[in-house]
Structure formats: structure tokens, C-alpha cells
Amino acid sequence: MATAKKSVPVKKAAPAKKTVPAKKSAPGKKVAAAKTAKSSKPGKPPVVKWGPQKFVVSHLKDADFKTGLRSYAKYRDLGMTEATGGAAQAHVIRLVGDCDPKVVAIPHYHGVQFQMLYMLKGWMVGEYEGQGKIKMKAGSCWLQPHGIRHTVLDYSPDCEMVEIILPGKFETVVLD
Numbered sequence: 355m356a357t358a359k360k361s362v363p364v365k366k367a368a369p370a371k372k373t374v375p376a377k378k379s380a381p382g383k384k385v386a387a388a389k390t391a392k393s394s395k396p397g398k399p400p401v402v403k404w405g406p407q408k409f410v411v412s413h414l415k416d417a418d419f420k421t422g423l424r425s426y427a428k429y430r431d432l433g434m435t436e437a438t439g440g441a442a443q444a445h446v447i448r449l450v451g452d453c454d455p456k457v458v459a460i461p462h463y464h465g466v467q468f469q470m471l472y473m474l475k476g477w478m479v480g481e482y483e484g485q486g487k488i489k490m491k492a493g494s495c496w497l498q499p500h501g502i503r504h505t506v507l508d509y510s511p512d513c514e515m516v517e518i519i520l521p522g523k524f525e526t527v528v529l530d
Contacts, residue, residue, distance in 0.1 A: 399467040400521055401521075402442075404438070406439065410434070414430075428447070429446070434518075438522060441520065442520050443518070443519045445516075447515050448513065453506075458505075458509070459507055461504070462503070462505065463504065464498070464500075468500075469518070471498070472495045472515060475513065476491075478506060478513050479509070
């Protein structure tokens, strides 16, 4: 009989110094906004409204990766937003090119009810409010609670992760 593996928490590093925001960021600037059922301010997550769902299949095609919210990332939409009527979003994210801290170190938060990431390949170092700097590597899985301030600090050239978000439409707010 097989025994269940216990979940092992990712080691937390000591809190890091404040990150330097990108030159073009402005306090409270919304960089990607969409409809939510309620306000997406920290402390009050949006409400996910479920309706009918459709069966959907997404097969890997490199041509499906498109530039999106971040210039240093390509996103492959997995079709969940349409299939769930906007209740959920899922995509694969590839961080591309050499990491330039002046471009990637943009403190921000998302107005979401649920945000889970799973690292498929490579590694990424992020800084998370109340947690400090953490290096995620292939096999790492993490939950970013509603409104947690975070920033990307560094990543490997082969960095690739899956992200699942509720609701499918949300706001991202850039911080100073």
C-alpha cells in the first residue's frame, strides 16, 4: 500500500529590502482592467459567478504563445475563460529573454479571489509581501492570496509556469 506524501512548504527567505519599481510605474495605476462582480480592492476579493461551462481542450502549439500583460512574458491561453463564462482563467506563462531587473521588478497586486501557480520548468525568484524573497523551481506550487503585493526579481531562460485565476477577468494594480 502506498503512503501519501506530505506537502513540504517552500522555505522562506529573510525579508528583503524594498524593491525598486520600474521607471514608468505610477502608484495605483491599473495596467489591466476587466469586469468583476465586486470591487477588487485588497481585503475585498471579487466574487466569482459560475454559470454553464463548456468542454474545452487546448493542445500545445508554440504559435499560441502571445505577448500579454508583461513585455518579458508570453502567455498561452488554455481556453478556460470562455469555457467558464469568465469565472476562471488559466494560461501557461513563459518568461522570455534575459532578466532585466529594471523591467521585471514592478511591485503590483491582482484583484483576484484565487491565484495559483505551478512551475513547470526553470526557476523564478519573487518577493512576496510578508514572505520575503522566495525561489520557485520546477515542481514548486504556490498560492498568491488576494491583494498580496509581489514582484518578479529574476528568472531562468527556460522559466515556464501554469497560472489559474478566479475570476477570469480581474485588475492588476502597479505600486510604487
